Amino acid sequence: MEYRELPHGGEKISVLGLGMGYISGTTEEIAEVIRTAIKNGINYFDLAAAERAPYVGYAEAFAGQRDKIYTQMHFGATYENGKYGWTRDLATIKRVFEWELDLFQTDYTDMGFIHCTDDMDDLQTIKRNGIWDYMKELKAEGKIRHLGFSSHNPEVARRLLDTGMMDMCMFSINPAYDYEKGDEYGIGEVQERARFYRDCESMGVGISVMKPFGGGQLLDAKLSPFKQALTKNQCIQYALDRPAVMTVLPGIRNMQDLEEILSYAKATAEERDYSVIGNFTPQKAYGTCVYCNHCQPCPAGLNVGLINKYYDLAKAGDIMAVGHYQKLNRHADDCIKCGHCEARCPFHVKQETRMEEIAVYFKQCDK
Known part of the structure; x- marks a missing residue:
């Protein structure tokens, strides 16, 4: 497994991490998947799921291995009704965080992320209602080791970088979202996204990558905007080659998905090569x-x-x-x-x- 060093802190983070959005199965099955990931060198885990149930399996897998892993917890994701929910209620956010700490038998999270900030009004809400102040307090107390955020919007993400307090962020990176074909098609947010990656690198802010496969679309020629399928290894390598990227976090469902992700570590340069995207013409999209x-x-x-x-x-x-x-x-x-x-x-x-x-x-x- 390859590891990259977080500029602010020096943690050695595995280039392959795991998202938990799609994982399913019994508690024992989920725990075994996560234990297998850790045995194979994966040490970075995003803890935002589609429902509450998988958390118990993660907790069982993490038991006795806290010093081997890095956790990425989201302040604004809630599971109080069993399913994923989104909130900006400070009391709820505090309650969820304490629940996570208790469940995982820890007194801190490595990464504390403002969850899914995609528009300016939402950013102002976070500042007005005390969420940002609460997270800074936790950072001062050591309950959050590194402050960060998740976003799909480079303009909002850039505003968060400007606080000067971020060490890590979660951003969606893949060839479709970064699509460009020469200067003629250097349009809209394309250059803004590229500039954001470079700014993160110059400011020492690491990026953990969500949606490396575009929600699975890039793996299916019928769904891909390029009308041609890419492989998981190609998408992972593409993300890892962007500036500031520390780790790629594919969502997995089960052990088979994990094994497919782990195959990246043994893949040849040819199997990782994504240069085929240079042949995609705008007309295909x-x-x-x-x-x-x-x-x-x-x-x-x-x-x-x-x-x-x-x-x-x-x-x-x-x-x-x-x-x-x-x-x-x-x-x-x-x-x-x-x-x-x-x-x-x-x-x-x-x-x-x-x-x-x-x-x-x-x-x-x-x-």
């Missing part, structure tokens, strides 16, 4: 939203790229994406069908029809 936000600003205030991203992730089985969509200030049914986005889209996506489809989908999720 026509009709598919790649979340570039070249359509911004939307006259109705919609974050078109983020709405599309949450929709695609939700359809691919990411339960947490539903909650992330619901907390947006503007939703698909707020579309006024003015034609602005379709006129500006370089990939000719029919967003007005797409917004109708997305609105129906998420309304069904509310039932």
